[in-house]
Amino acid sequence: MKFLKPLKSLVVAAAVATMTFIVSTPPASADNLLDEIVQRGKLRVGMSTFVPWAMRDKKGDLIGFEIDVAKKVAADMGVEVEFVPTAWSGIVPALLAKKFDVIIGGLSITPQRNLTVNFTIPYAHSGQQMAANKALAGGFKSLDDYNDPKVTIACRRGAIPCDYAQKRFPKATLRQFDDDAQAFQEVVNGNAYAMISSAPKPRFWSDAYPDKVFVANNGENLTHGDEAFGLRKGDVDSLNFFSNWILVNTSNGWLQERNDYWFKNQSAWKDMVAPE
Amino acid sequence: MDRTSPPPGLPKKRLTPTDIVVLGGVAVFIFYAAYRVNDVLVYKWDWPRVLNFVVRYDDASGTYVPNLLLYGLATTLRLAIWATILASIVGLVMGYWRTCENLTLRIISRCYVELIRNLPPLVFIFIFYFFVSSQLFPALGLDNINAGSEAVNNPAFRIAFGDPQLLSNFLAGMLCLALFEGAYITEIVRAGIQSVGKGQWEAARAIGLSPLNVLRDVILPQAFRNILPPLAGQFISLIKDSAIVSLISIQELTFLATEVASSTTRVFETWILVGAMYFVLCYSFALLFGWLERRAARSRR
Numbered sequence: 230m231k232f233l234k235p236l237k238s239l240v241v242a243a244a245v246a247t248m249t250f251i252v253s254t255p256p257a258s259a260d261n262l263l264d265e266i267v268q269r270g271k272l273r274v275g276m277s278t279f280v281p282w283a284m285r286d287k288k289g290d291l292i293g294f295e296i297d298v299a300k301k302v303a304a305d306m307g308v309e310v311e312f313v314p315t316a317w318s319g320i321v322p323a324l325l326a327k328k329f330d331v332i333i334g335g336l337s338i339t340p341q342r343n344l345t346v347n348f349t350i351p352y353a354h355s356g357q358q359m360a361a362n363k364a365l366a367g368g369f370k371s372l373d374d375y376n377d378p379k380v381t382i383a384c385r386r387g388a389i390p391c392d393y394a395q396k397r398f399p400k401a402t403l404r405q406f407d408d409d410a411q412a413f414q415e416v417v418n419g420n421a422y423a424m425i426s427s428a429p430k431p432r433f434w435s436d437a438y439p440d441k442v443f444v445a446n447n448g449e450n451l452t453h454g455d456e457a458f459g460l461r462k463g464d465v466d467s468l469n470f471f472s473n474w475i476l477v478n479t480s481n482g483w484l485q486e487r488n489d490y491w492f493k494n495q496s497a498w499k500d501m502v503a504p505e
Numbered sequence: 506m507d508r509t510s511p512p513p514g515l516p517k518k519r520l521t522p523t524d525i526v527v528l529g530g531v532a533v534f535i536f537y538a539a540y541r542v543n544d545v546l547v548y549k550w551d552w553p554r555v556l557n558f559v560v561r562y563d564d565a566s567g568t569y570v571p572n573l574l575l576y577g578l579a580t581t582l583r584l585a586i587w588a589t590i591l592a593s594i595v596g597l598v599m600g601y602w603r604t605c606e607n608l609t610l611r612i613i614s615r616c617y618v619e620l621i622r623n624l625p626p627l628v629f630i631f632i633f634y635f636f637v638s639s640q641l642f643p644a645l646g647l648d649n650i651n652a653g654s655e656a657v658n659n660p661a662f663r664i665a666f667g668d669p670q671l672l673s674n675f676l677a678g679m680l681c682l683a684l685f686e687g688a689y690i691t692e693i694v695r696a697g698i699q700s701v702g703k704g705q706w707e708a709a710r711a712i713g714l715s716p717l718n719v720l721r722d723v724i725l726p727q728a729f730r731n732i733l734p735p736l737a738g739q740f741i742s743l744i745k746d747s748a749i750v751s752l753i754s755i756q757e758l759t760f761l762a763t764e765v766a767s768s769t770t771r772v773f774e775t776w777i778l779v780g781a782m783y784f785v786l787c788y789s790f791a792l793l794f795g796w797l798e799r800r801a802a803r804s805r806r
Binding site for chain 2: 278279280284285287288289311313314315316318319322323326327328407408409410411413414418434437502
C-alpha cells in the first residue's frame with residue numbers, strides 16, 4: 230500500500246484547497262442590494278415577533294404594523310416579500326451574515342448599533358413604557374422611587390429597555406428575560422416591581438389585568454425612540470431608496486394611518502389574534 | 506445469609522397495601538403542589554387560544570387544519586431524522602478512525618471529538634451558523650433557491666425537507682445538530698468497536714478476509730449489538746437537543762413556540778403544551794427503540 234501515500238497527501242492538499250476556495254470566494258451577487266432584490270424577485274425581511282409590530286394571527290400568519298410596511302415596500306418595488314422570523318438577540322448578526330436584506334423589526338436607532346449597521350430615516354416613533362405591580366409600586370410617588378435596591382425590574386435581554394433601566398434605576402435589581410411576556414408575568418406574580426418594554430405593549434397588558442398592574446409615570450412613555458430600517462454597511466443606493474420610501478409614505482400620511490390602526494386601539498384587530 | 510434459604514422470588518406484579526399508601530402519598534403531594542402553584546400564581550388560564558395553534562378550524566374549507574405548532578413539530582421531527590442519519594454516518598466514520606492504526610486519521614477524529622465535546626452546544630452553534638453557513642451556503646447557491654421550481658416544489662420534497670423557502674434555514678440547523686451529535690456517536694461507536702475482542706480481529710484476518718470484510722462482516726455486527734442501548738439514548742437526546750437551534754432562528758417547535766407565546770402572551774400554556782409534545786415524541790421513540798432492542802436480543806439466540 231506504499232504507493233498510496235503520495236496519493237493521500239494529494240487528496241489532503243486538494244481538500245484543503247477546496248475549503249479555502251469555498252471560504253474565500255465572495256458569493257456571486259451584484260454589488261448593489263437593490264439590483265439583487267429585483268433580480269431575485271423577492272425582498273427578504275428580517276423581523277422578530279413583537280406585539281403589535283409583528284405577530285401571529287389565528288391562522289398562524291404574520292400580521293402587524295411592520296408586516297404592513299414591509300408588504301408595501303415590496304409591492305412598491307414590484308417584488309414579493311419573504312419574512313425571516315429571527316430571534317431578537319441574533320437579528321443584527323443575522324443581517325450581517327446575509328440571512329436577509331433588511332431589518333424591518335422595530336429596531337431603534339442608537340449610535341452604538343449604528344456603528345455596525347446603517348439606519349434609514351425613522352418610520353415610527355415609539356418609546357419605552359413601564360408596567361408596574363399595583364400592590365408593590367402603587368404607592369410610589371415618582372420614578373425615583375423605583376431607584377431602590379429592593380426594587381426588581383424586568384426586561385427583555387439584548388433590548389433597549391434593559392440599557393435604559395440600568396441608567397435610570399442603577400440601584401434597582403435588573404432581571405433579564407428572553408421575551409417580554411415572561412418579564413410581564415413576573416410583574417403580575419409580584420416577583421418584579423415593574424417591567425419596561427416598548428409602548429404600547431405594557432399598556433395592552435395592563436388592560437388585561439386592571440386590578441393588578443398599572444402603567445407607571447401616569448401612563449406617559451419614559452423615553453422617545455426612533456425606529457428605522459436596518460441595512461448592512463457600505464450600500465448607499467439601498468439606504469437612499471428605503472429612506473425616501475419612508476419620506477414619501479410619511480408625507481402622504483400612510484405610515485401614520487397604519488400606525489394609528491395598530492397602536493392606538495387594540496380592539497380594531499384583537500379579533501384577528503384571539504379566537505374568541 | 507443462611508445457605509439453605511430459598512432464592513429471591515421474581516419481582517411481584519401485584520400492588521401491596523404499602524405500595525398503595527406510598528403512591529397515594531405521592532399523588533396527594535402533586536395535587537397539593539398544583540393547588541399551591543395555582544394559589545400563588547396570578548394567572549388567567551386560557552387554553553383554547555394556544556390549542557388553536559396546534560390545530561385550527563378553517564372557515565373556508567370547513568375542516569380542522571394543522572397550525573404553527575404542528576408545523577414546528579413536523580420540522581423538529583424532520584430535523585431529528587435527517588440529523589440522526591448524518592450524525593450516524595459521521596459517527597461511524599470518525600468512530601472507526603478513532604480505532605485506526607493510521608496516525609493522521611486518529612488525529613483528525615480525536616480533534617473533532619474533543620473540539621465539539623469541550624464546547625458548549627450554544628457556542629458551537631453560534632460559531633457554526635454565523636461563520637460557516639453564511640459562507641458555505643451562498644457559495645453553494647443554496648441561499649437563492651427558486652422555491653417555485655419543479656425540483657423542490659413537489660410533495661415528496663416537502664415531506665422530506667419541508668417548505669422549500671426555508672431550505673437553507675433547515676439545512677443549517679440540520680448540519681449543526683448532526684456535527685454536534687456526531688461527536689458523541691463517534692465515541693459510542695469507538696467504544697463498540699473496542700468492545701469486540703482482539704481475537705475476533707485476528708481470527709477474521711487469519712482466514713483472509715479483506716480489511717473491509719473484517720469490519721463489515723465480523724466486527725461491526727458485534728459492536729452494533731453492544732452499542733444499541735447507548736445509541737438509542739443518544740438519538741432521543743438529539744430530539745431534545747434540537748430545541749437549541751431555535752436560537753439561530755430555525756423554524757422548529759421551540760422557535761415557533763416562542764412566537765406563539767409572545768403573540769398570545771399565554772406563556773405557561775404554550776410551554777406546557779410544547780413540553781407535552783416533546784414528551785410524546787421522545788417517549789414514542791423510546792418505546793420504539795425498546796422494541797428494537799428486544800427484537801435484536803431475540804434474534805441473537
